[in-house]
Amino acid sequence: MGIPLRNVYEQSPAQARPEAAEALVCLQDVGKIYPNGTVAVQNANLLAGEGEFLCFVGPSGCGKSTIFNMIAGLTGHTSGSLSVMGTTPKEARKRSEMAFVFQEHTLLPWASLIDNVTMPLTLAGVPKKERKAEGERVLELVGLKDYAKVLPRQLSGGMKMRVSIARALISNPKLLLMDEPFGALDEITRQTLQDELLNIWHQNKKMTVLFITHNVFEAAFLSTRVVVMTPRPGKISDIVDVPFPFPRNEDFRTLPEFGEYVRQISSSLKH
Numbered sequence: 629m630g631i632p633l634r635n636v637y638e639q640s641p642a643q644a645r646p647e648a649a650e651a652l653v654c655l656q657d658v659g660k661i662y663p664n665g666t667v668a669v670q671n672a673n674l675l676a677g678e679g680e681f682l683c684f685v686g687p688s689g690c691g692k693s694t695i696f697n698m699i700a701g702l703t704g705h706t707s708g709s710l711s712v713m714g715t716t717p718k719e720a721r722k723r724s725e726m727a728f729v730f731q732e733h734t735l736l737p738w739a740s741l742i743d744n745v746t747m748p749l750t751l752a753g754v755p756k757k758e759r760k761a762e763g764e765r766v767l768e769l770v771g772l773k774d775y776a777k778v779l780p781r782q783l784s785g786g787m788k789m790r791v792s793i794a795r796a797l798i799s800n801p802k803l804l805l806m807d808e809p810f811g812a813l814d815e816i817t818r819q820t821l822q823d824e825l826l827n828i829w830h831q832n833k834k835m836t837v838l839f840i841t842h843n844v845f846e847a848a849f850l851s852t853r854v855v856v857m858t859p860r861p862g863k864i865s866d867i868v869d870v871p872f873p874f875p876r877n878e879d880f881r882t883l884p885e886f887g888e889y890v891r892q893i894s895s896s897l898k899h
């Protein structure tokens with residue numbers, strides 16, 4: 629393919645990365661027990677570097693969303709230590725350098741697309757002219773430049789997801805957390821959005837993406853590394869490197885090596 633590898637950390641699990649202070653996200657023996665006694669996550673170790681794309685895979689209930697919620701500062705960890713961009717998750721969240729995309733698009737039905745994507749800037753008190761320019765920039769990034777005035781109900785599921793991604797990108801996040809964003813989409817739309825997301829990420833070489841999926845093909849296609857989790861209690865059981873260059877295109881999906889990584893991730897999930 630002849631394209632150089634991205635400048636990402638090339639060694640996998642946490643113990644291979646002594647430079648924890650340089651990691652954007654650092655989990656050391658992190659555990660979470662909910663007040664009702666559910667042990668959702670146990671001894672999770674992970675370092676995510678700048679510019680990485682990490683996919684989290686694992687069966688339902690293995691603690692993927694709990695890990696995301698802890699990184700986002702939406703719920704606290706109950707053991708171990710967790711830092712995001714060198715500080716606590718709650719502090720990192722206040723800096724607006726983190727953004728989220730969920731499976732549900734959570735768009736405001738009465739607001740135009742430009743008003744929807746610029747909402748974080750409106751809430752931050754950014755002047756209208758600047759908001760408009762930024763809104764147009766991110767709508768163009770996701771291929772919806774001509775839809776600025778349209779209402780969400782006029783859009784397909786895939787388009788609504790593009791708007792959600794645009795809204796997340798408007799604050800130029802260093803860390804983008806995506807919780808099963810493409811789970812409700814048909815396969816063709818899903819693959820198109822995967823290509824588009826990789827293009828956006830490739831243009832912004834410093835953005836780190838953490839992405840939850842149940843789909844091993846999606847994980848192998850998108851990731852620099854795949855974090856495999858097992859349930860009861862939720863543990864990170866393996867971290868699989870996917871050392872293929874970017875950009876990855878349609879041909880990549882048909883390469884025998886791609887199939888090999890899909891097999892490796894699937895097999896890791898079963899152990």
Ligand SMILES: Nc1ncnc2c1ncn2[C@@H]1O[C@H](COP(=O)(O)OP(=O)(O)OP(=O)(O)O)[C@@H](O)[C@H]1O
Nearest residue numbers: 662664666667668687688689690691692693694695
């Ligand atoms: N607020 C909560 N209180 C108590 N238990 C919870 C809470 N949130 C999640 N859990 C439990 O913690 C465990 C991990 O849940 P979590 O949602 O993190 O898993 P997941 O891997 O994201 O699942 P899925 O793939 O189905 O979204 C599950 O047993 C779940 O029932």
